[in-house]
Amino acid sequence: MGCPENDASLAAKVLLSADLRGVDSHGVARLTGYIRLWEAKRVNATPSIKIVHETPSTAVVDGDAGLGLVVAPFAMQVAIDKAKNVGTGWVSVRNSNHFGIAGYHAMMALPHDMIGIAMTNASALVAPTFSVERMLGTNPIAVAIPAGKEPSFVADFATTTASNGKLEILQRKNAMAPLGWVQDNAGNASTNANELKKGGSMLPLGSDREHGSHKGYALGGIVDIFSAVLSGASYGPWAPPFPAYVPMPENMPGQGLGHFFGAMRIDAFRTADEFKQHMDNWITRFRNAKPAGADRVLIPGDPEREMEKERMGSGIPVVDSVVEELRGAGEKFDITL
Amino acid sequence: MGCPENDASLAAKVLLSADLRGVDSHGVARLTGYIRLWEAKRVNATPSIKIVHETPSTAVVDGDAGLGLVVAPFAMQVAIDKAKNVGTGWVSVRNSNHFGIAGYHAMMALPHDMIGIAMTNASALVAPTFSVERMLGTNPIAVAIPAGKEPSFVADFATTTASNGKLEILQRKNAMAPLGWVQDNAGNASTNANELKKGGSMLPLGSDREHGSHKGYALGGIVDIFSAVLSGASYGPWAPPFPAYVPMPENMPGQGLGHFFGAMRIDAFRTADEFKQHMDNWITRFRNAKPAGADRVLIPGDPEREMEKERMGSGIPVVDSVVEELRGAGEKFDITL
Numbered sequence: 227m228g229c230p231e232n233d234a235s236l237a238a239k240v241l242l243s244a245d246l247r248g249v250d251s252h253g254v255a256r257l258t259g260y261i262r263l264w265e266a267k268r269v270n271a272t273p274s275i276k277i278v279h280e281t282p283s284t285a286v287v288d289g290d291a292g293l294g295l296v297v298a299p300f301a302m303q304v305a306i307d308k309a310k311n312v313g314t315g316w317v318s319v320r321n322s323n324h325f326g327i328a329g330y331h332a333m334m335a336l337p338h339d340m341i342g343i344a345m346t347n348a349s350a351l352v353a354p355t356f357s358v359e360r361m362l363g364t365n366p367i368a369v370a371i372p373a374g375k376e377p378s379f380v381a382d383f384a385t386t387t388a389s390n391g392k393l394e395i396l397q398r399k400n401a402m403a404p405l406g407w408v409q410d411n412a413g414n415a416s417t418n419a420n421e422l423k424k425g426g427s428m429l430p431l432g433s434d435r436e437h438g439s440h441k442g443y444a445l446g447g448i449v450d451i452f453s454a455v456l457s458g459a460s461y462g463p464w465a466p467p468f469p470a471y472v473p474m475p476e477n478m479p480g481q482g483l484g485h486f487f488g489a490m491r492i493d494a495f496r497t498a499d500e501f502k503q504h505m506d507n508w509i510t511r512f513r514n515a516k517p518a519g520a521d522r523v524l525i526p527g528d529p530e531r532e533m534e535k536e537r538m539g540s541g542i543p544v545v546d547s548v549v550e551e552l553r554g555a556g557e558k559f560d561i562t563l
Numbered sequence: 564m565g566c567p568e569n570d571a572s573l574a575a576k577v578l579l580s581a582d583l584r585g586v587d588s589h590g591v592a593r594l595t596g597y598i599r600l601w602e603a604k605r606v607n608a609t610p611s612i613k614i615v616h617e618t619p620s621t622a623v624v625d626g627d628a629g630l631g632l633v634v635a636p637f638a639m640q641v642a643i644d645k646a647k648n649v650g651t652g653w654v655s656v657r658n659s660n661h662f663g664i665a666g667y668h669a670m671m672a673l674p675h676d677m678i679g680i681a682m683t684n685a686s687a688l689v690a691p692t693f694s695v696e697r698m699l700g701t702n703p704i705a706v707a708i709p710a711g712k713e714p715s716f717v718a719d720f721a722t723t724t725a726s727n728g729k730l731e732i733l734q735r736k737n738a739m740a741p742l743g744w745v746q747d748n749a750g751n752a753s754t755n756a757n758e759l760k761k762g763g764s765m766l767p768l769g770s771d772r773e774h775g776s777h778k779g780y781a782l783g784g785i786v787d788i789f790s791a792v793l794s795g796a797s798y799g800p801w802a803p804p805f806p807a808y809v810p811m812p813e814n815m816p817g818q819g820l821g822h823f824f825g826a827m828r829i830d831a832f833r834t835a836d837e838f839k840q841h842m843d844n845w846i847t848r849f850r851n852a853k854p855a856g857a858d859r860v861l862i863p864g865d866p867e868r869e870m871e872k873e874r875m876g877s878g879i880p881v882v883d884s885v886v887e888e889l890r891g892a893g894e895k896f897d898i899t900l
Contacts, residue, residue, distance in 0.1 A: 281650030283620040284831040312649050313618030318832050341789075354849065356857040361849055369785050379788070381781035387774050404773050413855025431768060431775050435856075437724050437743050438768050444718035444863040447849075448706050451716070455841045456832040462845055479844055494621040495655050495793040504792045507816055511799055512691065512698055512784075518750025519772075520693040526781040 227264050227559070228271040229293070237295035240326040245542045248533035249382075251391025252327045254544065258551045260293060260324070261558075262470035269293055269323055275300045282312045286457050287319045291482055294325030294346070298485055302331045302344065305489040309340055313494030318457035321481040324348070324468055328368035329382035329530070335370060335489045336378055339498040342370040343488035347453045349467040352386055353427035354443040355435050358413040360427045361463050364390055365449035370527075372492065374502030376509040380527030385446040386428050393419055393428070406433030452486040459484030564601050564896070565608040566630070574632035577663040582879045585870035586719075588728025589664045591881065595888045597630060597661070598895075599807035606630055606660055612637045619649045623794050624656045628819055631662030631683070635822055639668045639681065642826040646677055650831030655794035658818040661685070661805055665705035666719035666867070672707060672826045673715055676835040679707040680825035684790045686804040689723055690764035691780040692772050695750040697764045698800050701727055702786035707864075709829065711839030713846040717864030722783040723765050730756055730765070743770030789823040796821030 229237065237260075245253030263269040273292030277285045285304050289297035301317045308315025325331065328344040335342025348363025364384035371379040384390070388407045396403055396419035403419040410416045411425030415434070422428065430442030454461035460480040467474070492498045515523045544552075556562060566574065574597075582590030600606040610629030614622045622641050626634035638654045645652025662668065665681040672679025685700025701721035708716040721727070725744045733740055733756035740756040747753045748762030752771070759765065767779030791798035797817040804811070829835045852860045881889075893899060 279833065281828070281831040282648075284650040284827070286832050311619075313621040314651060314653050316651055316827065316831075354852065354860055356854050357849075357852040357860045358855045359852040361852050361860075369781075371785075371788055379784065381778075381785060383775070383778040383781060385778075387769065406774050431778055432724065433770075433774055436741050437770055437774070438720070440861070440863070441718075441720040441722075441768055444706075444720060447716070447863065448708075448718060451708055451842070451845065455838060455845060456829075458833060458837075461841070462848055479841060490621070490653065491618070492793075494618040494653075495623050496616065496795060500795075501792060504798070504816060505788070508788065508792060508799055512694075515691065515694040515696040515698050517693050518695045523691055523694045523698075524777070526777070526784065 227261065229296075230272065233293070233296045236299060237293050240295040240299070240330050243330045244327040246534045246537050247327065247329065247530035248537070249327050249391065249530070251389070251394060253542075254552065255548045256324070256326070258555050259468060259470070261555055263323060266470040268466070268470065273297070277304060283308055283314055283316060285315075285317045287317055289319055289322035289482065291321055291323065294323040294483065294485065297322040298325035298331045298344070298487070299334065301485065302334045302342070302487045302489070305487045306335060306338055306340060309489040309491045309494070310338070314488065314490045317487045318452065319485040319487070320454070320457035320459035322459070322483045322485055324483065325485055327382060328366045329370065329380055331487060332368035332370040332382070333378070333380060336372050338489070339372055339492050341372070341490045341492065342368075344368045344485070345449045345453055346485040347450045347459065347461060347465050347483060349465050349472075350463045351390065351422060351428050352430060352446060353409060353413070354430065354447075355440045358411065358427075359463065362430075362443070362446040362450055363465055364428065365446040367445070367449060371505065372498075372502060373505035373509055376506045377531055378527060379505065379509065379525060380530065382530070385431050385442055385449060387431055387433050387442070388428075390428065393422070406437070449486070454480060454484030456486070457484045564598065566633075567609065570630070570633045573636060574630050577632040577636070577667050580667045581664040583871045583874050584664065584666065584867035585874070586664050586728065586867070588726070588731060590879075591889065592885045593661070593663070595892050596805060596807070598892055600660060603807040605803065605807065610634070614641060620645055620651055620653060622652075622654045624654055626656055626659035626819065628658055628660065631660040631820065631822065634659040635662040635668045635681070635824070636671065638822065639671045639679070639824045639826070642824045643672060643675055643677060646826040646828045646831070647675070651825065651827045654824045655789065656822040656824070657791070657794035657796035659796070659820045659822055661820065662822055664719060665703045666707065666717055668824060669705035669707040669719070670715070670717060673709050675826070676709055676829050678709070678827045678829065679705075681705045681822070682786045682790055683822040684787045684796070684798060684802050684820060686802050687800045688727065688759060688765050689767055689783060690746060690750070691767065691784075692777045695748065695764075696800065699767075699780070699783040699787055700802055701765065702783040704782070704786060708842065709835075709839060710842035710846055713843045714868055715864060716842065716846065716862060717867070719867070722768050722779050722786060724768055724770050724779070725765075727765065730759070743774070786823070791817060791821030793823070794821045
């Protein structure tokens, strides 16, 4: 595509981190989608990523329509540098594209003894409470918190009941979705995993009003506002769609997708050693809580870490259709797989 | 109790804001609970609230066991002052008590054209996904975001499926709880609104694993860590219980309850005018989304604002049992109601 070599390696690293962590929907399976966005001139392979406004603890970054996989690590590094200087750093990003897994960017803070936060808006697939229309993306939040002897606490989740990746798995299997994941195009509860293809919507975390969907809607809204209204990206139902064949929304109120990153230096609050000892205590106590319905209580990040360990040994299984797509992309660019 | 007059008025103002906004469980109904904590020597009526550590964008505040209703506004003001200087301010608080509604503190940022964030840990009533034990409080998060002509976006929610206040209403009515709100003491789904009295637990937002309870658990964990592990308060199952008759947990790893506050100056990202115009556009578009199951789609903060308008006119209804308790408290302190 013409990406500088450093950018290409970084983008590959971010995608691979998703596959290693078991988030197959955000790994190499997305590569051809990025290529199609580049072909549609929506991704700029040689962006000039810039800070356009800043204070000691904040910045707005313009991604110049680059791959989010490259724009996001740039912006997260700005947050980390600001945290080194004044304790915390907060960066809102406009004019970007899909940034892969949020967890990768949040985890960049960990080696610096910082807490990392990453979020992004995304194309509208989710209906707020009492809405028939899709107004928000799956708008994920990732928070990475360092520990001492224990592995870090890494939460990385869509602000919906289930991620779009999980719906896609059901679609491939022709299986039904649990009630509470999607609604049909009239706002009725549905178990059809293909409901989105008929104008239906995904549901905010909480599923319905009685089970707190207004909280998931509020969370998705906060992610949208921090990522896009603060930065000048396009927000809500105007967020640019990921599939290149979907026309861009009319009257977009900003540029591209938006992200939001935060870094907080632990020793801006208490010594890193003390904090990590208490995190070890927190993690150990929660892991040893009396379990029900499973062998043990998990710490956020446990399943992904176990998957990474397994796949570092045995490799990453890739489904045939993705292999075919990657071969096709290789031929297009004269690269043999 | 011996509170300085300014502290007493501030505490009353915070409690009244809850009653006005319809969050009756966090208003004057709590007053006698605070008095009992003071009688048990767990609340210090004349605290010396102090910053014990700081950087340009962060601080740790020690509440000296004061009423959270007084400690929290102090700490939020520190966050606002830091945001004035370096763009954002982030304050973690230890050695505090119950702080009333989170929304009050977050909304302190609004007149300064800042986004306000407030969260707190609380006594353990909530079982993480796959846990039988109660490990977390209802750990609320509030985020207040200024708009222009439209009213502000104010989200204020417990990170559980339903708040404890809603459970208490069902208990008073002898009504059943919807499935997904609580589990029994063996970790089974239950509709008994009194389950907590028999060793059962509240459930994280999402209700069960299939509907994303691991996300609500992660959110509750993040609130606990930001509020208490960062500051040196007591966390997880060791958070001090609100009822004064419940013994304090053994081996507490920190001091009192913890809170976390944030303030972000809008113009640390883009001009406040531009931001507010886009917030108005965001709010108007969401409010006009095609509705189902209700007359219209709500913006976070709408129900509380409507309730406040109503109660400013017609007064605040207070249930008889609370009136009796308040009369009793008045007699104790020689105050006639």
